Amino acid sequence: MKEDFFRWKELLRYRNGIERYEKCMNSHRFIDQSPYYFDYHHVLKTKGVWLVCSTCHHLAILQEKDKAFILTCQTCFKVEKITKHENKIYVYQYTGLCKKCGKYLRYDIEAHPYPIITKPCTACREINVLNLQKNAPISYKYQKVKFLENGLDPLTGKPLYFLETFKGKAFWALNLEHLNYLIAYVTADLRERDKSHLVWKTAGHTLPKFMKSSKNRETILHKLNKMKQKLK
Numbered sequence: 151m152k153e154d155f156f157r158w159k160e161l162l163r164y165r166n167g168i169e170r171y172e173k174c175m176n177s178h179r180f181i182d183q184s185p186y187y188f189d190y191h192h193v194l195k196t197k198g199v200w201l202v203c204s205t206c207h208h209l210a211i212l213q214e215k216d217k218a219f220i221l222t223c224q225t226c227f228k229v230e231k232i233t234k235h236e237n238k239i240y241v242y243q244y245t246g247l248c249k250k251c252g253k254y255l256r257y258d259i260e261a262h263p264y265p266i267i268t269k270p271c272t273a274c275r276e277i278n279v280l281n282l283q284k285n286a287p288i289s290y291k292y293q294k295v296k297f298l299e300n301g302l303d304p305l306t307g308k309p310l311y312f313l314e315t316f317k318g319k320a321f322w323a324l325n326l327e328h329l330n331y332l333i334a335y336v337t338a339d340l341r342e343r344d345k346s347h348l349v350w351k352t353a354g355h356t357l358p359k360f361m362k363s364s365k366n367r368e369t370i371l372h373k374l375n376k377m378k379q380k381l382k
């Protein structure tokens with residue numbers, strides 16, 4: 151009796167599952183991914199980031215394995231080990247006391263290091279001369295966002311394989327899985343978070359605004375499908 155009850159419950163759950171699935175298919179319901187699934191670093195460690203091979207201009211895949219970054223061309227089989235991050239941006243620290251109000255001032259500048267700079271005081275706007283801190287450790291920022299915004303891979307500076315522009319702004323897919331995700335995302339009538347992830351943010355939230363806007367949907371979808379044509 152008890153067993154029957156459990157079997158019945160299981161059957162019900164199974165039937166509900168099918169119904170839900172059918173509903174999804176009919177309404178183009180879209181289940182979003184977890185927010186970090188298509189994070190650049192996560193993709194590097196898993197399926198890899200798709201780039202353009204600088205030798206043959208075909209697909210090359212960049213992956214992180216055992217803390218090394220390996221770029222492998224799928225056509226000419228050129229294998230490159232990326233040892234230096236060419237695209238680190240160094241940040242120089244300038245400090246001093248405001249000569250008028252005595253406030254401690256610190257400016258971090260990303261650029262060629264000049265021995266001194268002139269900057270206004272953040273409190274009283276007095277113009278001060280600040281010195282480069284030679285003994286302070288020079289930190290660096292790894293400019294992931296800046297490079298991706300221009301459609302370039304931040305580690306190698308090479309263009310991404312799936313790359314298009316919309317009104318002068320680059321948009322991209324990191325690999326085929328990401329491209330399929332974007333196509334599904336834009337196609338979907340209804341965007342729904344996958345309840346199983348129990349997180350408020352979804353991968354969809356990290357997309358540029360213009361990709362989410364319904365008025366651009368058709369153009370974006372057309373361009374995403376154009377990207378996919380590259381594989382044929």
Ligand SMILES: [Zn+2]
Pocket residue numbers: 203204205206207208210223224225226227228
């Ligand atoms: Zn190649």
Ligand SMILES: [Zn+2]
Pocket residue numbers: 248249250251252253271272273274275276
């Ligand atoms: Zn001041």
